[in-house]
Amino acid sequence: MTRTLTLQAHQRFALLRALAILLAGSVLLLSLAVPVTASDESPACSSWLNHSIKALHSNEQINLCEATAGKAVLIVNTASHCGFTPQFEGLEELAKEFGGQGLVVIGFPSNDFNQEAADEAETAKVCRYNYGVTFLMTTPVHVKGDEVHPVFAHLGEAEGAPKWNFHKYLVDRQGNVVEHYSNFTSPTSWRLKRAIRKVL
Numbered sequence: 001m002t003r004t005l006t007l008q009a010h011q012r013f014a015l016l017r018a019l020a021i022l023l024a025g026s027v028l029l030l031s032l033a034v035p036v037t038a039s040d041e042s043p044a045c046s047s048w049l050n051h052s053i054k055a056l057h058s059n060e061q062i063n064l065c066e067a068t069a070g071k072a073v074l075i076v077n078t079a080s081h082c083g084f085t086p087q088f089e090g091l092e093e094l095a096k097e098f099g100g101q102g103l104v105v106i107g108f109p110s111n112d113f114n115q116e117a118a119d120e121a122e123t124a125k126v127c128r129y130n131y132g133v134t135f136l137m138t139t140p141v142h143v144k145g146d147e148v149h150p151v152f153a154h155l156g157e158a159e160g161a162p163k164w165n166f167h168k169y170l171v172d173r174q175g176n177v178v179e180h181y182s183n184f185t186s187p188t189s190w191r192l193k194r195a196i197r198k199v200l
Helices: 002-032 063-066 088-101 120-129 150-159 190-199
Strands: 052-053 062-063 072-078 103-109 168-169 179-180
Touching: 062 063, 062 168, 063 103, 072 088, 072 150, 072 190, 088 120, 088 150, 088 190, 120 168, 150 179, 168 190, 179 190
Parallel strands: 072 103
Antiparallel strands: 052 062, 072 168, 168 179
């Protein structure tokens, strides 16, 4: 009789142990099935950068949201035939120096100051062939006036519209316009580089 009771107790213990193992496995599976939290998702871009625009002299579209989400951004209105056009070299230097740390440089060609090339092919040749530009360049846009592009409409409200070519706007990773620099500020100036380091 005692032996039978002992056997039954062992069987109950084995059953409880098996149930405990199954329960632990279920908890593990449930934890793996928990939906991804917001912190694990890709960062969202700012609403004012949620636009697509044609790339310079190309049929491809630049999704500004995808290009800038969670990154610091330097936005510049450029021109091909301007005394400040050589600043393309400095902008390319910034793109290479800080690109791996999370900086995106975007050039927006514009003829609002009457110094842009007559067609996109020439604009592309100037920036890419003459100055070796590899950072993002868009199709020409208006950066001021009634037909201003939405991106520059926001920049204008935040810091004022460009007064000349190669006006630079620095945007932090959260999409806040933190500073702007006139055409007289070199892209490689210590002032601009220091500001870039602060937002990276």
